[in-house]
Amino acid sequence: MKLFNLPETAKFTADKPYRELLFDSPNLRLLTFNFEPGQELPVHSHNADSEVTLLILEGEGVFTGGPEEIPAKTGTLQIMPVSEPHGLRALTRVRLLVFIAPTL
Amino acid sequence: MKLFNLPETAKFTADKPYRELLFDSPNLRLLTFNFEPGQELPVHSHNADSEVTLLILEGEGVFTGGPEEIPAKTGTLQIMPVSEPHGLRALTRVRLLVFIAPTL
Numbered sequence: 001m002k003l004f005n006l007p008e009t010a011k012f013t014a015d016k017p018y019r020e021l022l023f024d025s026p027n028l029r030l031l032t033f034n035f036e037p038g039q040e041l042p043v044h045s046h047n048a049d050s051e052v053t054l055l056i057l058e059g060e061g062v063f064t065g066g067p068e069e070i071p072a073k074t075g076t077l078q079i080m081p082v083s084e085p086h087g088l089r090a091l092t093r094v095r096l097l098v099f100i101a102p103t104l
Numbered sequence: 105m106k107l108f109n110l111p112e113t114a115k116f117t118a119d120k121p122y123r124e125l126l127f128d129s130p131n132l133r134l135l136t137f138n139f140e141p142g143q144e145l146p147v148h149s150h151n152a153d154s155e156v157t158l159l160i161l162e163g164e165g166v167f168t169g170g171p172e173e174i175p176a177k178t179g180t181l182q183i184m185p186v187s188e189p190h191g192l193r194a195l196t197r198v199r200l201l202v203f204i205a206p207t208l
Contacts, residue, residue: 001170001188006159006179023183027155028205030183051131053203055110057179066105075110075161079127079134084105099157101132101205 006057010095012036029100035061035090043087048104052082059094063087110161114199116140133204139165139194147191152208156186163198167191 004022009032011018017039023030033041043065054063055077062069063078065085072078072088080086082104088096108126113136115122121143127134137145147169158167159181167174167182169189176182176192184190186208192200 001182001184003174004181004183006181022181025155027153028157028183028203030157049131051129053132053134055201070107077108077110077126078105079108079132080105097159099132099203099205101203 006032006095006097010034010058012093017041024103027102029103031098032057033096033098035059035088035094035096037090037092039090040064041088041096043085045085046082046104048082050082050100050102050104051079052086053099054078054086054088055097055099057095057097059090059092061088061090061092061094064089110136110199110201114138114162116197121145128207131206133207135202136161137200137202139163139192139198139200141194141196143194144168145192145200147189149189150186150208152186154186154204154206154208155183156190157203158182158190158192159201159203161199161201163194163196165192165194165196165198168193
């Protein structure tokens with residue numbers, strides 16, 4: 001069993017998003033990304049049969065990668081095949097929790 | 105792609121925890137449970153090679169099922185094999201997000 005207090009992962013770095021791997025098994029990978037305003041998770045996709053879940057723990061931004069940008073704020077959760085383009089751009093400081101299942 | 109605004113799932117029922125299935129694929133099942141103070145997710149386990157993630161979106165309670173109860177509050181995340189006993193008892197209103205990967 002692993003236990004995390006997610007507010008403790010609220011670290012930010014000026015040059016690029018702060019990334020932390022929380023958990024990794026064949027079933028599931030769990031990461032956090034923290035963004036300063038303007039920082040981005042660039043639009044990308046993976047050629048795999050997995051689902052990716054993006055959960056905004058705190059802050060405000062837009063989900064990118066689709067035909068239109070999607071407003072995202074605390075409590076917004078997006079879930080999609082990891083083969084579809086996905087990304088995020090932060091408008092404020094953003095704490096993002098990412099689940100990938102199964103692991104790529 | 106599916107999009108959820110989790111605060112909209114903050115429904116509660118007096119007789120038992122409010123349960124809502126958000127997403128279900130072979131890779132991943134995603135549920136929310138909302139508890140009034142004193143309500144419980146009874147300790148249980150499943151004989152499967154999956155991981156279960158319990159994330160407290162809001163509120164305060166205790167994770168049950170282990171040798172000792174574990175304090176849990178907004179931002180506490182527990183991850184374990186679904187074959188290990190797990191449960192939750194709410195002390196305040198609690199909103200819980202549950203990931204099971206892969207689906208049982």
